[in-house]
Amino acid sequence: MKSEKKQGRPRAFDARTVIGQAREVFWDRGFSAASLDTLSAATKLNRPSLYGAFGDKEELYLDALEGYREESLDVLSEALDPALPLRENLARVYDRALAIYLHGETAARGCFLISTATAEAIQHARVREVLGRSLNDFDDAIKERMELAVKRGELPADADPATLARLASAVMHSLAVRARAGDTRETLEALAHSGVDLICGRK
Amino acid sequence: MKSEKKQGRPRAFDARTVIGQAREVFWDRGFSAASLDTLSAATKLNRPSLYGAFGDKEELYLDALEGYREESLDVLSEALDPALPLRENLARVYDRALAIYLHGETAARGCFLISTATAEAIQHARVREVLGRSLNDFDDAIKERMELAVKRGELPADADPATLARLASAVMHSLAVRARAGDTRETLEALAHSGVDLICGRK
């Protein structure tokens, strides 16, 4: 079924690639300020092609958000490899986050979700939904590792994994905001380091 | 000089009030999605009046950001009253923050700066500047109180006030983002509470 070739003229583009290119535009400008002209130029797709494949601008943006959420969860769970000590896990989480937040031609871009979806979250319920769900997913991924840490004795037996996870996420949220505001890598790394100390207990 | 009545037709509005009304619009929609029609309606000012008094849309937005920054600093330093114990100070900071973040007809509005200025920070350097400066000011205000706490013995002598202040701010940033994402007051209060515990030491 799925592998059968579709009738008609084949697409000259890969949908995931296009969503990724659109994401770059949204990341730099935000949803509202990103025009279809700019998106069309960045993806090298004419507007009718964009509409045919993804629907309107909001749906394309939602696709970009979903893609980011999924990729971020992958990065997160890779960083949380239970074979490593918890302290190292957290350090890796922040390290991977900073790699994303400080990447791009615009040195300081921050987190795609936090920097662009928050602005639209009031007016666009579906954006708010993705934002909320993503934050929860990140919390949950960290919580799982925290639960393991309690079982293993890496954390005190009375530590609450869910609470610690949300605090760990809080540091990540702050990294995201501060990166967008133009903080230097050194400053951000210092915050990350102190966050690890605070949550895992000072070494 | 200043109190001399200006020649010509007097203004029928108070500039600070108008900036406040404009802020409500920007807060809900973000900078880019806020149209001059909407701003004009919300302030009950015709467009030429807006332009005469504040310049273009970006300058009006910058005025709104500055006003928010100043008011927030006032709220912050009031919450950090050194007559109270540090733990109570921090709890008040988060309490006041949540009062702002959860206020408004749109239940979950978050922080004006973090929710709207981050989106524009890449394309508009002046917005990024205000955002960065505001975050620094908040950090500094908390740092001052932390320094006092170290002197007083509320915190260990080897605690670093600047670091602790930025971690305290991190929790606030997370509250801001999560409020905008639609988290309930209970959830946010729990995060605030655990943040106080973590930074001041569990009671």
Place this chain on the structure above:
DNA sequence: CATATTTTATACCGTTTCGCATAAAAATCT
């Protein structure tokens, strides 16, 4: 009261916006 000055109101201008109609192009199916 006449003049100067500033604010307000109406209306408009050129541009950009999003989205689509139309038709050509490129593939599969019969």
Place this chain on the structure above:
DNA sequence: AGATTTTTATGCGAAACGGTATAAAATATG
């Protein structure tokens, strides 16, 4: 090969956009 189906390209169109020209209204000054 011809019919069918889907994607691409060009270009349009109505609406909304930010911003301003113009003139009336309201005050201070002389």
